[in-house]
Amino acid sequence: MQRDGAGGIGGGAEIALANRIPKKFLDTILLELKNAGMVRSKKGPGGGYRLAGRPKDIHVGHIIRALDGPLAPINCASKSAYLPCEDCPDLEACAVRITMTKVRDAASDILDRMTLDEMIMYGRVRDPDLMYHI
Structure with missing residues (x-):
């Protein structure tokens, strides 16, 4: 996965495009990782996904x-x-x-x-x- 300059891994569409995977598939993965406490998400400008830990x-x-x-x-x-x-x-x-x-x-x-x-x-x-x- 690509990282952005702020330590995040970017928005869903950006991640899907950079890794050449369908966004819908990625959304499912990110939701499961979020539910497991490994990923955090933020909506809006400057939002996206980031790891919940190091x-x-x-x-x-x-x-x-x-x-x-x-x-x-x-x-x-x-x-x-x-x-x-x-x-x-x-x-x-x-x-x-x-x-x-x-x-x-x-x-x-x-x-x-x-x-x-x-x-x-x-x-x-x-x-x-x-x-x-x-």
């Missing part, structure tokens, strides 16, 4: 959960939206559930540690995995 304090896992729901690939592996499979004879021994729980945990480990600031940096640096912080 990018280094916003975690990517929180953003994804706000927009897409639980990280688990299937409901029986979810912590927040758990639903058992109707045809599963043994939930505790189910190899699919155990595997998908490991997938959920791995995704959560990465996304809950990564900040929006780091994600932005990945888009700007040619090979971010070679960056070292001492």
Whole structure:
């Protein structure tokens, strides 16, 4: 997303145009982020959208959960939206559930540690995995 000079990310139409996405789609995303407390909006002249916090304090896992729901690939592996499979004879021994729980945990480990600031940096640096912080 493009940032304006005042630290905001601009109005919906500006953001949609700059990122080549439909405004209606963007409006839905911005409303969900606003409802999750990650984005603030201001109407009128000089208005637009801005992050509710610093990018280094916003975690990517929180953003994804706000927009897409639980990280688990299937409901029986979810912590927040758990639903058992109707045809599963043994939930505790189910190899699919155990595997998908490991997938959920791995995704959560990465996304809950990564900040929006780091994600932005990945888009700007040619090979971010070679960056070292001492």
